[in-house]
Amino acid sequence: MFNRRTVLAGVASLGLTLSACSKGGAGGSGGSSEGGTVGVAMPTRSSERWLTDGRSVVEGLKAMGYKTKLVYGDDDPKAQVSQIEKLIQQGVDALIIAAIDNRSLNDVLQQAADADIPVVSYDRLILGTKNVDYYVSFDNEMVGMIQARYIIDKLGLDDGKGPFNIELFAGSPDDNNTKYFFDGSMTHLQSFLDSRQLVVRSGETKLNQITTPRWDGPTAQRRMSDILTKWYRSERVDAVLSPYDGISRGVLSALKSGGYGSGVEPLPVITGQDAELESVKSIIAGEQSQTVYKDVRLLAEAAATMVDDLLKDRVPWVDDAVGYNNGVKAVPAVLLQPAGVDKTNYETLVEDGYFTAGELK
Numbered sequence: 001m002f003n004r005r006t007v008l009a010g011v012a013s014l015g016l017t018l019s020a021c022s023k024g025g026a027g028g029s030g031g032s033s034e035g036g037t038v039g040v041a042m043p044t045r046s047s048e049r050w051l052t053d054g055r056s057v058v059e060g061l062k063a064m065g066y067k068t069k070l071v072y073g074d075d076d077p078k079a080q081v082s083q084i085e086k087l088i089q090q091g092v093d094a095l096i097i098a099a100i101d102n103r104s105l106n107d108v109l110q111q112a113a114d115a116d117i118p119v120v121s122y123d124r125l126i127l128g129t130k131n132v133d134y135y136v137s138f139d140n141e142m143v144g145m146i147q148a149r150y151i152i153d154k155l156g157l158d159d160g161k162g163p164f165n166i167e168l169f170a171g172s173p174d175d176n177n178t179k180y181f182f183d184g185s186m187t188h189l190q191s192f193l194d195s196r197q198l199v200v201r202s203g204e205t206k207l208n209q210i211t212t213p214r215w216d217g218p219t220a221q222r223r224m225s226d227i228l229t230k231w232y233r234s235e236r237v238d239a240v241l242s243p244y245d246g247i248s249r250g251v252l253s254a255l256k257s258g259g260y261g262s263g264v265e266p267l268p269v270i271t272g273q274d275a276e277l278e279s280v281k282s283i284i285a286g287e288q289s290q291t292v293y294k295d296v297r298l299l300a301e302a303a304a305t306m307v308d309d310l311l312k313d314r315v316p317w318v319d320d321a322v323g324y325n326n327g328v329k330a331v332p333a334v335l336l337q338p339a340g341v342d343k344t345n346y347e348t349l350v351e352d353g354y355f356t357a358g359e360l361k
């Protein structure tokens with residue numbers, strides 16, 4: 001199931017294709033001696049993955065000869081706008097931005113365009129502006145599909161088992177990825193909901209009923225607790241679709257407080273995303289069922305390579321020139337492959353150097 005090879009092959013071909021597509025600008029040397037400064041705006045320090053993202057982007061750019069200015073918006077869209085404004089005033093040569101609120105950046109990105117600063121939208125597509133040049137992310141719909149497929153396999157839905165109770169959680173409503181994750185999951189789950197092999201006791205199945213502002217774990221925990229109190233006094237929840245490890249951990253806390261996780265009442269199947277250390281440990285301990293591993297070191301490398309190309313007047317190689325429309329234009333995108341990880345294959349994270357064996361103990 002784990003497709004590290006695909007990811008690595010993708011990156012290898014990325015390198016090959018980049019050189020093949022190179023316009024040979026900036027003296028055509030391919031080196032990075034001229035350097036420059038790249039502003040990197042990340043959304044939050046409250047989640048482990050974004051710390052890895054920030055660190056990896058900085059390392060990648062440094063290795064290519066650039067200076068960097070890394071800022072974290074601490075989940076506050078206004079603070080992020082001010083940080084980006086400041087980076088523009090400081091004269092950065094390019095911007096890599098993982099948006100907090102994908103629609104709050106229009107004005108500041110106009111300032112970037114006026115100053116001729118190229119913008120790479122990192123992991124989360126920035127919407128509603130022409131002033132975003134490229135997008136690097138994972139195949140976000142695939143993430144949702146992997147999560148749904150896991151639930152289907154674990155419950156044996158293809159073999160006709162059921163009916164089972166499921167509850168659905170989605171990500172932040174202001175993050176464009178939320179819709180892709182949810183739609184990807186629904187591609188696989190919808191037919192089982194229609195046939196009532198899967199039943200959502202709360203009745204909350206529409207995206208706007210199940211989002212979790214700022215991907216906040218405690219918010220998800222409260223919603224899960226409310227659902228258990230209202231709908232599961234005499235019923236059992238068999239599966240929870242969760243789009244992100246932080247949400248999964250919140251849901252797990254609610255489930256445990258509600259009496260799940262003992263021999264009598266085992267925990268439901270519960271998905272996740274990001275292979276955060278705490279969640280991988282939870283998977284090993286038999287609590288969270290799975291996560292979707294996205295090697296953000298490769299994402300960072302793709303973003304750094306893209307900026308290097310842009311600053312050297314080379315045309316970056318992309319996977320998808322039309323599929324990611326931000327409402328104003330199709331933003332050319334590089335999309336890496338996600339992979340499902342559960343108790344049976346989590347060692348791949350160690351083999352891959354994502355965690356050390358010691359960290360997982």
Ligand code: GAL
Nearest residue numbers: 047049124175177215244274
């Ligand atoms: C999304 C990202 C997910 C997860 C989530 C919460 O934009 O694609 O992997 O990290 O944010 O941070």
